[in-house]
Amino acid sequence: MATKHWKVLISRLGTSDSLYEGTVDAPTWPAALQATRSAIGEEGGVPDGASCNVSPDGVVTIHDSREQRRYRLAPAPAPSAPPGTKRPVPSRPEVEAATPAQARPAAVIEPIPARNPVPPSVSPSQGVANVPRPSGPPPTAIENKLILLATREEQPTGSSPLHFRERMYAVPIPIEAGTAEKLATKLLREAQEELRKQRGAKFVRIELFDHVWRSRPERPAVVRVEWKDWNKGIDIEFPLQDDTREEPRLSSVPPPATEDRLSVAFEACQDLLFLKNRAEALEFGVHLLEELVPAEATAAFLLDINTDEFRMVAARGTGAHARKGNAFPSSAGLLGAASALAEHAVLVLAHAQKDPRFRQDVDGVPGLDVRALLYRPLIHKGRLFGLLQLANGVGRGMFSEADCEVVDYVTQQLSAFVARGATPRAAG
Structure with a gap:
C-alpha cells in the first residue's frame, strides 16, 4: 500500500489552543493517528468513545469528548526535495542516483512548536516504524465473503421525511478494524449511489459484524458507518472495540459546560428516530451518557410488568458484562426508591452505602466500591418504564447539578421513545 503524507493537528475542543502540530507518513489515516499518538507518548488509535468524521476530500476529524480533544488529519502533498538535491539521471542506474550522501530520509514526525505541547516527545525514528501493519486479508478478498444479515429501507412519510437505508453484514473471518472501515465505507458509497436520484433527506447506515447471527448479534459490530x-462527511464508530473496555478512562480535563453538553445531547438524540426497539434505544442512551456524564458504571433498566422486576438491558463500564440481564424486584433497594420519584426528579447520593435503603445485591456493582449513585426513572406522561443508574462520577466522585440536568434531558428523550413501544405501569 502506498504511503501518504498527513498533516496532523490536535487541539482543545471549543478553543483554538493547539496541543500538537506535525506531519507523518502512513498508508492510512488510522496508521497516521496511531503514529502521532505514539509520538506524543500515548498508545492506540481512535480514542474509546470518540466520534469520527471523514469528509469527501479525505480530511478526518475526531472528537474525543472525554479528553476534550479534537484531532484533524488531512492528506498533504509530500515535501519537496531540499535545495541542492540532485534528481536521478535516467541514463544512470537508480542505485547510483540515490547515494547515501544525497538520499533524504523520509519525514516521519516533524513537530511544529505549539503553544501547549503534549509531553513527552518522541524522536522521528520511532514513528511509523512502530505502527503495526494489518495482518488480515485485503478488503477485496474479504468482500467476497460478505454475508447480508439484515436490511431495512424506509421511504419518506408524513412523520419522517427521510430516505433511510440500513444494512448489516457479517464477515465470518478475522478482520482488522481498519480493513472493516474501508469495506464498510465502500458499501456505504454504493448505497449512496442508489439514492443519488432521490429527492429529500437521506440517511444511510452500514454495520459489519465478525459473526453470523439470526435474531440479535452476540457482540457489537466491528464498525458502523x-x-x-x-x-x-460520514461518521465512523468501532462499537466492538469500545465494548471490550470495561474500566472507564480517567479524564485529565474538567467536563465541558452544561450548555455544551446539552447541545451535544440534543443533536445526538435525533438518532433515536432511526432506532428499531427499546433495547437499541437504551444502549444508545447509556453510550451517550458515558460520554457526557462519565461514570465508573452506567446502566439502564426496563420494567417487566409480568414479573414486577427491573431488568438491566444495557450497561457500560465496570462489571458491564456480568450485569446485563440481571433482574431485581421493583421495590428493592435505592433502585425501588427511585422508581417512586416523579418525572424530572433525580435521586443523587454522595455516600450511597450509608443510606439504610442501599442493598449491595441490588444497587451494588461487581468489582466496584460504590460511593456516589444517581438514579433517574424513565417516565413519560405519568407512566413508569424503567430507570437509569450511574455510579461514581469519573474524576470528581459526586454528581453535580449540571450532571443531573444532562441526565434529565437524555432520559426525557429515551422515555418518549420507550413509551411508543412498551406496556407501562403508572408511576408513583
Missing part, C-alpha cells in the same frame, strides 16, 4: 446528507 453512517451518512446523513445534511452533514459534510
